Amino acid sequence: MSRSPQIETHFFADDGRTPNNATLPLIVLRHTEAAEADNPAEWFEKRFTAHGWGSTWRWHVYPYHHYHSTNHEVLGVSKGSATLILGGEKGREFQVSTGDVLILPAGLGHMSLTATEDFQVVGAYPRGDKPDLIRAGEANLDAARGRIEKVPLPDLDPVYGAKGPLMEHWRC
Template structure:
């Protein structure tokens, strides 16, 4: 059950008209786990107050969660994710900047999506955490990709551990959802390293600078 001590990588996904995304960065722990079995992932992450939501295979439909952050524990395979871009968004914004980011993760990685990031995936073995207002989906997968989704414990928002938004609302509705996403608290514990882990400080610092 050993956890490798690794420095986190961070990157931001800017908002689009149909994907709220986040002022908080996506946090990535590369090669943090040697044992990526479902049992080990659940033991390591649930002890830090992030609870199992399900065990799934590749999900290629862009979506985001407006009421929770999300941690992915990748059981097998590999994945490339499309983050932060709705099917309704143009490839570039009015200033010529690319909408969304493509993100590759592989065996032993962990990454965290903050609330409000839209995503989709292509697959490899890893553990990931998203702030879920960042839209996300798999673009392509390899190696019989499977993952476990985990969400911070605490009071349920709207009666559910997580909701699903398909990133197809009007810009006005997306703006309303962004306000809801911004009200979701930062977890007390890093899903991998627990109290005092990098995630909490990184996200609090980002909010202070926003």
């Protein structure tokens, strides 16, 4: 039986090594319909692609603090569970499991702290534009902040399209 996902939003301050995003929050959707799907990875890929989020991939989350300054990213947990640190080195820990979705605004730091052996996410990007990958503390922050400010908003929520929470929380 399907239920509506729980929606969380979180802002994180620039910590001097990871810019995060001053205007767009992290959006966490807990227990989407993917949790009940026969093949959650396929469910995410179809949903993301249908809503204009492309260049999908299946893998894990890097075990080091990093962010993307040129694009937003969605991560759908398709297998297992993990503890992620979101918001950079001074961010906070989030427990995620199959069916959870993280919509990361450009600049938001993320890394895997611990994960089950089978942990897997499906990732995608608005318009299929692949992002850069910057380790915390390894870039010119002023330049990264400038790129982040220019990243366009996605046209649709990656999971629920025109009626998804991204449309409410990122359309200030």
